[in-house]
Amino acid sequence: xxxxxxxxxxxxxxxxxxxxxxxxxxxxxxxxxxxxxxxxxxxxxxxxxxxxxxxxxxxxxxxxxxxxxxxxxxxxxxxxxxxxxxxxxxxxxxxxxxxxxxxxxxxxxxxxxxxxxxxxxxxxxxxxxxxxxxxxxxxxxxxxxxxxxxxxxxxxxxxxxxxxxxxxxxxxxxxxxxxxxxxxxxxxxxxxxxx
Amino acid sequence: xxxxxxxxxxxxxxxxxxxxxxxxxxxxxxxxxxxxxxxxxxxxxxxxxxxxxxxxxxxxxxxxxxxxxxxxxxxxxxxxxxxxxxxxxxxxxxxxxxxxxxxxxxxxxxxxxxxxxxxxxxxxxxxxxxxxxxxxxxxxxxxxxxxxxxxxxxxxxxxxxxxxxxxxxxxxxxxxxxxxxxxxxxxxxxxxxxxxxxxxxxxxxxxxxxxxxxxxxxxxxxxxxxxxxxxxxxxxxxxxxxxxxxxxxxxxxxxxxxxxxxxxxxxxxxxxxxxxxxxxxxxxxxxxxxxxxxxxxxxxxxxxxxxxxxxx
Numbered sequence: 001x002x003x004x005x006x007x008x009x010x011x012x013x014x015x016x017x018x019x020x021x022x023x024x025x026x027x028x029x030x031x032x033x034x035x036x037x038x039x040x041x042x043x044x045x046x047x048x049x050x051x052x053x054x055x056x057x058x059x060x061x062x063x064x065x066x067x068x069x070x071x072x073x074x075x076x077x078x079x080x081x082x083x084x085x086x087x088x089x090x091x092x093x094x095x096x097x098x099x100x101x102x103x104x105x106x107x108x109x110x111x112x113x114x115x116x117x118x119x120x121x122x123x124x125x126x127x128x129x130x131x132x133x134x135x136x137x138x139x140x141x142x143x144x145x146x147x148x149x150x151x152x153x154x155x156x157x158x159x160x161x162x163x164x165x166x167x168x169x170x171x172x173x174x175x176x177x178x179x180x181x182x183x184x185x186x187x188x189x190x191x192x193x194x195x
Numbered sequence: 196x197x198x199x200x201x202x203x204x205x206x207x208x209x210x211x212x213x214x215x216x217x218x219x220x221x222x223x224x225x226x227x228x229x230x231x232x233x234x235x236x237x238x239x240x241x242x243x244x245x246x247x248x249x250x251x252x253x254x255x256x257x258x259x260x261x262x263x264x265x266x267x268x269x270x271x272x273x274x275x276x277x278x279x280x281x282x283x284x285x286x287x288x289x290x291x292x293x294x295x296x297x298x299x300x301x302x303x304x305x306x307x308x309x310x311x312x313x314x315x316x317x318x319x320x321x322x323x324x325x326x327x328x329x330x331x332x333x334x335x336x337x338x339x340x341x342x343x344x345x346x347x348x349x350x351x352x353x354x355x356x357x358x359x360x361x362x363x364x365x366x367x368x369x370x371x372x373x374x375x376x377x378x379x380x381x382x383x384x385x386x387x388x389x390x391x392x393x394x395x396x397x398x399x400x401x402x403x404x405x406x407x408x409x410x411x412x413x414x415x416x417x418x419x420x421x422x423x424x425x426x427x428x429x430x431x432x433x434x435x436x437x438x439x440x441x442x443x444x445x446x447x448x449x450x451x452x453x454x455x456x457x458x459x460x461x462x463x464x465x466x467x468x469x470x471x472x473x474x475x476x477x478x479x480x481x482x483x484x485x486x487x488x489x490x491x492x493x494x495x496x497x498x499x500x501x502x503x504x505x506x507x
Contacts, residue, residue, distance in 0.1 A: 033255050051395050052403070055413050082406045085414070086248045087396035088360035092370050099361070108252035117253070120405045124249050128261070132242040134249060135211035146218040149480030155214035155221070156237040164242045168261060171307040177257040 021070035028110050029067060034103035039096040040064050046090035046100045058083035060090055060100045067107060076111035082118065112180065125181040129172055132158025132165035203331055204234035205322065206269045206276040210283040211243050212436040220436055222479035223469040224279050224324060230340055230472050231332045236274060241265050244278075244286035247357065248401035251286070259300055260307040262290035263315040267308065275320035277327050279465055281435035282400070285357035288321040292364065323358050324465060325434055326367075329375050337382045342473035344384030348500055350467075351388045351428035352380060353418065353442060355435040356396050370394070380432050380464060383471035390425035392418050397433075399441035409452055415445040419457045429498045431461045439463055440485070447489045460494050461486075476501055 029037050046060040047053045053060065058080040066075050075081070081104070090100040111117070124134050136159065137143065143153040158164035169185060172178040178185075205228075213220045228235050242265060250258035265287060269276040278284050294301045295317045305314055328337060354376045362370040371394070381387055398404070398414025422428050433439050443461040450456050461484070462470075469479055476482060482493050496502070 051398075051414055051417075052410075056410060082252075083403060083410060084401050085356075085396045085398060085403045085411070086251075086401035087356040088370075089356075089394075089396070091361045092363070097363075101361070105252050105255070109255055112253045118406055121249060121253070121402055124246070124402075124405055125253060128243045128245050128250070133211040133215065134243045134246045135215050137215045142215050145216075145480070145483050146214070146221075148483045149218040149222040150478065151214075151218050151222055155209055155218075156239045156241075157209055157214060158240075158242045159215070161240060164240055167264065167311040168242060170310050171260055171264070172257065174310040175254075175257055175260065175307050177254055180254060180257075 016069060016071065020073060022072040023070045025067060025070050025072040025075075025110070029103060029106045032106040032109045034099065034106035036096070036098045037064060037067065037103050040068065040098045040100075041096060043095065045093050045095060046098075049089040049093050050084075051087065051089070052083045052085055056080055056083045060084070060104065063107065064098070064100065064103060067103070072110075075107060076114055076116050081108060081111060082121075117181070122181050126183050128165075129169050129178065129181075129183050129185075130165060132161075132168060202232050202234050203327075204236055204274050205327065206238040206241075206272060206274050207235040208238055208241055208244070208265065208276045208278040208283055208287065210278060210280045210436075211246075212282075212440055213279055216485065217436050217439060217463070217483075219480040219483050220279055220439075220463040220465050223463065223474075224465040226474050226479060227465055227468045227472060228327075231328075231336060233327060233332065235277070236272070238265075238268055238276065240268055244280075244283040246402075247282055247286040247289065248403075249405065252402055256300065256303045256307070258286070259290045259294060260304045262286045263294060263304050263308060264311070264313060266291055266319055266321070267313045267315060269319040270316050275322060277322045277324060279324045279434070279463065280437065281323070281355045281357040282437050284321065284323045288365070291317070291319070291321050323434065325358055325376060325379065328379055328464075328468075334378060334382060337379065337468070341383055341471045343471055345467075345471060345500060346384045348385045348430060348498075349388050349426070349428045350380060350385035351390055351422045351425070351431045352377060352393060353397060353431055353433040353438055354394065355433055355438045356400065358434060376434060376464070380467060383467055385430070385432075385467075388422070388425055388428045390418075390421045390428075392421035395421075397438040397441040397445075399437050404441065408448065411441065412445055412449050412452060415441055416449055416453060416455070418442075419446075419449075419459065422459070428459065429495070430467070431459050432464055432467050433461065434464045436463060443484050443486045444489070447486055458495070460499060470501065
């Protein structure tokens with residue numbers, strides 16, 4: 001039978017190294033879409049409501065606590081940061097209006113800016129720049145599916161109009177988003193044969 | 196502004212998954228809205244919304260920029276827009292809302308939009324099919340159009356997240372005890388089956404499906420088991436094509452990854468209504484859902500109390 005002293009995991013965790021603390025991190029999060037992060041009093045309603053936390057080591061409360069301590073590197077490099085499905089259950093239940101989902105998204109923005117981005121995520125972003133759509137009409141079978149549903153083979157969106165993706169690429173270039181996701185249009189994007 | 200007709204008119208924002216993977220939803224919506232006397236207008240030049248969990252997680256300004264570009268199309272045309280996707284609704288509604296409130300964001304977005312000669316003005320309104328069905332057509336009218344009631348069909352609901360959450364901002368429904376989506380679905384005469392994890396996320400959102408499909412499917416599997424524990428259901432209904440993809444194709448993927456077989460027919464609410472309004476499944480291609488193609492099966496016509504097409 002375990003004694004109460006066995007129940008704590010405090011010893012297993014390395015102590016916080018105050019030299020790695022980055023206090024600008026909080027300001028970055030606040031500016032990037034998580035303005036209420038400092039209202040958090042660590043009640044844990046977020047993690048208790050979290051379906052991702054129920055099956056992974058994703059812990060909203062822990063991430064917010066670490067962020068408030070300025071442990072930037074530790075927070076933005078953690079793979080579990082990407083297990084939030086943005087269901088907003090925590091946001092709807094948070095008694096302090098921290099808006100944890102928005103805080104997590106803001107932290108992800110900082111992570112991406114610092115180069116922490118998964119390859120599959122980069123690929124999805126690139127598709128929007130190439131085709132105007134994250135899930136493009138990139139096979140004849142998809143058009144055939146449309147015809148089976150009694151629709152024209154190409155929908156009236158970016159799939160039938162190359163100008164759509166062109167406009168998105170122009171704006172991405174202007175904002176630097178293309179570099180952020182490692183997109184380059186040289187050689188020029190081959191116009192995919194859609195039919 | 197076009198005031199020639201008095202019929203309500205909305206730009207039909209298609210997004211990606213509806214027109215490119217589940218076009219039966221696009222067609223079903225056209226049938227349903229036409230029956231209700233509501234015009235759906237082609238939104239020429241629209242792009243990805245863009246995916247809220249993905250783009251919103253990468254770069255908030257670029258997320259809002261691409262969403263705002265879509266909004267400017269509706270602004271120029273002078274009609275509000277409607278979408279049948281919780282994800283598209285989240286991106287477009289949230290961006291529209293945030294751009295009206297956050298001047299700094301709006302300035303940054305308009306600097307990007309200026310590059311292509313566009314400007315976000317904040318003059319349009321973003322709706323989900325649910326808003327139009329419930330608030331514009333109204334429950335009375337929906338019920339009047341039901342000619343094929345699904346009497347005796349057990350229906351589990353998956354409302355999904357982004358139409359109603361965050362509740363304090365969206366102000367659509369009580370997100371702990373939602374009733375609007377349920378009322379719409381119950382208008383078809385199907386029997387509502389409550390299950391413990393009804394309000395839980397399908398697992399696909401927030402870029403999780405892209406990052407780790409197995410984790411995403413664990414959510415889905417929990418929902419399926421929860422439905423079975425409540426006595427099972429003949430159909431699962433959702434107002435979102437990404438949730439539908441996760442619940443429909445997800446069964447094929449779960450079988451591969453976890454070795455467990457589930458046999459649920461999954462419908463978008465537009466499809467359920469089209470059938471209840473008397474349209475035949477072949478009119479919009481219900482059998483084109485991806486799980487049927489993958490498994491070489493068909494919808495369970497008998498269980499759904501639908502007349503099967505002679506042959507596929």
